[in-house]
Amino acid sequence: PGTVVIGPAATGPAGPADRTAWFRHDHYGMFVHYGSYAVGGRQEWVKYAERMDDAAYRRYAEHFDPDLYDARAVARLAKEAGQRYVVLTAKHHEGFCLWDTATTDYCVARTRGRDLVREHVEALRAQGLRVGVYFSLLDWSHPHYTVDWSHPLRDAPDVAALNATRDMGVFRQYMREQLRELLTGYGPIDYLFVDFTQPGVRHGLPGKSADDWDSPGLLAMCRELQPQMVVNDRFGLPADLVTPEQYQPVRPIEVDGERVLWEACQTINGAWGYDRDNLDDKSPELIARMLAETVSLGGNLLLNVGPTARGEVLDRHADILRSVGRWLRRHGDAIYGAGPADVAPPSGVIYTQRGDKLYAHVLAWPFKTLYLPGLGGRVGFARLLWDGSQVEVDAVPERPEGSNLNPAAPPPGTLTLTLPVRRPDELVPVI
Template sequence: MRQDWFSDARFGMFVHFGLYSAAARHEWVQSFERLTDADYRQYFEHFDPDLFDARALARTAKETGMGYVVLTTKHHDGFCLWDSTLTDFTSTVAVDRDLVREYVEALRAEGLKVGLYHSLIDWRHPHFTLDWTHPRRDDDDARDLDAGRDMAVYREYLHGQVRELLTEYGDIDYLFFDFTSPDEKDGWPGKGPDDWDAQALLALCRELQPNMLVNDRLGIPADFVTPEQYQPTAPLVRDGSPLVWEACQTLNGSWGYHRDNTDQKSATLLAQMLVDSVSMGGNMLLNIGPDGRGAIVPRDAATLSEIGTWMRLHRDAVIGAGHSSFVPPREGVYTRRGNRLYLSLFFWPMGFVHLPELAGKVAYARLLNDGSWLRTSVSDPGQEADLMTPAGQAEGTLTVHLPVQRPDVLIPVIELTLTD
C-alpha cells in the first residue's frame, strides 16, 4: 500500500523557506502586518539564497535519522521555488535557480523520500478572493477590491501549478496541501473544499502520481491526517479503524525563520515527542526554517545534531516501529517492532522499573544505547521484599533491574525481546 514506506520511516523533516525567510519574523508576516504587495516586493528584489544547499540539507535530514523531507514549493504569499510558467513570482525569475529541482535531485541522491508542500492559499494572485487570512482584509476599499475577483480563475491557476509540480520532477512520494479553514472570522469567510474543487484536485493527484501520499488538508479524506503543534494522547481512529497520521511540529513555534524567537524546544523534548508519536502509531514531521540566505541556522543545526546522535543508537525504537497493545509503566512509553518491545524512559527510576503483563513474555532485556544486559525478575505478590527482588507488585509483573546511573543519552531505551 502507498503508505507502507511512510509508516516505516516515522520521522521526517519539514522545510519552510521563501521570501518570508528574509523578513525573519514569521512566515505569515505579510498577513500579520497587513503588508501590501508593494511593501512585500523588497523581499523578492533582494532574495539571495546563496547558502541554500540542497545536498547539505538532504545529508542533514539523513544524519538526523529522517526518512523523508517536505519542502515548501509555494507558501501563502504566492512565491514559487520552481520554474512555474504560470507566474513570474518565482525563484527562477528572482535568482535564476529552480530550488525545487535542486531539492528533489539532492533527496534522491541520499535515498530519501521526496515530499512537497503546496499552499492552497495565494495572497498575491489577483483573483484569490479576500478572506480572514488576506493581508488586504482591513483596507478601506477591501470589499470593492474583493468584488472584482473570481475564484474560478484562481482554481484554474492552482490546479495548473499542481500539474506542473507533479509532471516536471519525476516521482513525488508525498504532497502536503495547506490549508482549508471554511469558518467565518472577523466578518470575512474562510475557504473550504469547494473553493479548491478538492475532489477534482485530489483526482488530478491520483492521475499524475498514483503512488503519492496526499494529506487531509484539502478538506476531504485522503491518505493521512495532520495534527499540528499538539500531541495526540492516543492512537487516532475513525469509525473504529486506525488512521495514518503525522504530527507536524516546530522547533520554536514558527515555521519560517524568526530571528528573534528563541523559544527553542530542547532536543530531549523533541525526541520524547517523536517516540510518543510512534507509540501511538504516528509519525513526526519536524520543521526547520532556513534563514534569509537559505542556511540552517546554528541553533537548529545543534538540536538536529543532538537528535541524530540519539537516533544512531536508538533508531530501532523508532524506524519501522509502532503502537504496542501492552500498557507501559508510568515512566515512559512503548514502541514495538516485530518481537522487540522498546521502553523509552522519560524519567529514570531508582533501581527498578516494573512492567505489568510481561512476566514470562520476555526472553532478554538490554539497554539499547550500549547493548548491555539487564537483569529481570518476577516478584511474588505475597513474598517479603529483599535487596535483589522487590515485592508488592501485581501478579504478572516483570521487574527490570537498572543501574543507578542514568545513561547519558536524550532518552534511555530498554529493548525487550519477546518470547513470541
Template sequence: MPQTRDTPAATGWMREARFGLFVHFGVYSMAARHEWVRSYEEIDDAAYQRYVDHFDPDLFDAADIARAARAAGMRYAVLTTKHHDGFCLWDSAVTDYSSARVCGRDLVAEFVTAVRAEGLKVGFYHSLLDWHHPDYVIDGVHPLRNAPDVAALNSGRDMGRYRAYLHAQVKELLTSYGQIDLMFYDFTFPWDRGGMPGKGPEDWDSAELLATTRALQPGIVVNNRLGIPGDYVTPEQYQPDRPLVDDGVEIMWEACQTLNGSWGYHRDNLEFKDPGDLARMLVQSVSNNGNMILNVGPDGRGNIEPRARGVLNSLADWMRLHARAIHGAGPAPFTPPAHGVYTLRGDRLYLHLFSWPFRHVHLPGLAGRVEYAQLLGDGSEVGLDVLDSTPQPHAHLSPLPQPEGTLTLTLPVTRPDVLVPVVELFLTEA
C-alpha cells in the first residue's frame, strides 16, 4: 500500500469521522430551481432581489438539522456561509447583503452552536465566486455574461477590491465563532468559459488566503478548491473505486454527493438516490480510504423536506447498527469476494455484502485468521469452515472445494432486512 501523506486530514479526526453532512441553503432555495439558478437563467440583480426581499427562513432549525446528522451517523457538518450568488448567512461587517440585515438572524451562529451541541465537527463552505459584488469581474459563468454591455460593465470592476472583500469575510468567519474544524472553499476555474477567461489562484490570492486560514485556525482541514494543494481532494457527484494517489502517495479524499443531483433545494427534481445505494457509496468510500459527505438542501423556509428526511432516517437506521464498520475504519489488506467489499478497524474485519449469496461466501487468504464471525446487524453467529481443496465424494451435496487458505462462511438463506448486510470478523494475530 502506498504511504499516506501526513496532513491533519490524513491523520486526524476526518479519517475517524468518515461521514459528514453538507447543508446548502440561501435565498436560491426560494427559487427552488437549483443553487445555480441565477447563472442558469441569467438573472440580474434587480430580478434576483425578489428572493432577498422575501427571505424568511422561519423553519430553519439548526438544532433539528444537527440532530438529524448525528442520528444518521455523520460526525461533521458543513454549512454554506455564502454561495456564488453572494448572499451571506452571517452578520458581516462589510456588506448588508446578509441574513442578519434582511431577517435579523445570524444563521451561521445558530448552525455552529447546534452542531457543537451534538458533538460534531464544524465546517464552513465559502464561495470564492460572488455574482452580487460590484467589483467581481464578469466571467463565463456570471449571470451577466451575455449582457450587451458586458465589456462596459467589466471596465470599472476591480478584482483587487474584491479580493480584499473576500479575505475580510474569511477573517470574520474564522475569528467570530470559536474553533472551526473544516473549510471548504469553492471553486477555482482557470480555463476559459464561453470565450471569457476563468479565474485562477491569483484572482483569489489563494496562497495568502490559505496561510490566513491556517494562521487563524491552527489545525483546520482545508480542501483543494483554492487551486493549490490542500489537505484533501473533493470528487463531486462521482464515486472513486480505488484509493486516490498523487506521486505514489495516498491522499485524503471526500466524495461529495447529493440526494438528487442538486445541492440547493430543487422542488421538481424527484430523482432521489435510493438509501441502499447511498449506504453502498459510503462503504465504498471507506473501503478505499476516503470519506463521503452527503448534502441536504433545505427548502425556501429552511425546512428539510420529507423526501430528504426519509433518506436520512433510513441511513440512521442502518448506521445505528453498523457504525463501527464505518467510523475509524479504512481499507483492508485482503482481497474481498465478488459479493462486496471490506473495511477494517483494528482487529475487526467487516465484509459488506452488496449482493446476498446463497448459503456460502468464500474469503481467500483468511483461513486461520478469523476466530469468530457474526452478522453485525443483530450479533448472530456466522459459521466458519475451511473446506478441503481436493474433490470429495458426494460433492454435489456440499460446497465445492476451494483454494488453500480460503475461509468459507455459512450464511442464512434469507437476507437480513438492512440496507447493506455486514459480517463482522474477529481476526486472530497474524
C-alpha cells in the first residue's frame, strides 16, 4: 500500500483480543433509524416535539407499511459503502417494535406480519457484516413508563397525578423481557446500542437513571446471554465504549486517564428518523474526512440513514454512501485496522497508523511540497495510496550559508514530500 514507513508501531487503544477486537478494527458502521415515526416524516422525536397523545400517534403505526424495506438491499448498500456493521432500531422511544414480540401488539409483526429484526439479522449475516441492534430504554408507549422531562406528556396538566398511576416496576419487567427476546431469538448479536440514560431534573421533572431501568440487571443479562456482544455505555453504566452523539471528539477520549473505545454516532443530514423536507446532506468528502479524523483519534463512526416511511434509503443518501465506499476501496488500508499515530500532524493533515505504516490524509493539497515535522529520517518510502505511485521523500535540505532563496525553510527533522501538482481526484488524498 502507498504509505510512509516509519519506526515502531504506535497502538490504537490497547487491549487484548476481546469482544471489541472486531469493533476496533472495523471503525465504520451504518445506523438505521426506522420506525412508525417515518410516517410522520418529521424525525423520530415527533411525538415529543408536537406533544402528541397516544391516539394521535397510533395512526403512524396503523399506516406504517414497510413494503419497500428490503434488509438485503440495506446490507448490500452498507457493504458497498464500506461499512462493516449495521445497527437497526428494533425499538425507538416511540415504543413501536420492529420484531415479533410476545410482549405487546404494538409491533410490525401484528400490524404487517413482518419481523424486520429477523430480516435485518439474516441479511447482514448473508453479507458477512456484523449485526447491530438498537434498543431504546425510553418508551413513550408504555402505560407504566413514568412521565419525565423527555416524555410527550411532560406538559400535561397534572403530571404528578399521571405518574401516581404508573409503576416503573411493571415497565422494567416489560423491557427486560423485550431485551431477552432480542438476545435469545436471533442468534449472536455483535453490538447492542441502548439509548439513553440521563438522570437529573430538567423543566421541573426528573430524568431516568440506571436504577430506573435496573441497568445493572440488564447489563448482566446481556453478558450472560451474549457474552461476545459489544455493549455501549447508555445504560448509564460503564461498558465497552462511550458514544458521543452528533459530536466529533477533538482528541482521544480518556476515562480516569486511560484511553477508551468510542464511537461517534453521526447523521447524513442532521436527522435520525426520516425527515422528508431536510436537504442538509453531508458531502462524501466531509464524511471521508470525519471517518479519517475518527480513526486518527481511536474511535468508530456510526453513520445514520433514516429510511422513508416505506423503508427505502433515499437514492440521494445511497449515492453519498457509495461514493465514500469507492474511496474506501482504495483507502481502506488507512482506515480498517488503523488507529492513532505516534506523531502529531501539521495542520491540514490527519494521520492514521497501521503497524509501521503511517497514512497522511491531506485535506488541502499544497503546491509541490508537503512538510511533515518530526518525520525526517524516519520514512523509507512513500506513495500515493490511491494508485500506489511513488512520492519522493527527502529531509529538508540544509540552507547554504548566506543563501536567501528559501529564507523560511521548515525546521530540521522535517520531512519533505514532493507532490504532483495535480491533486488526486479522490475524496481525501492519502499518502
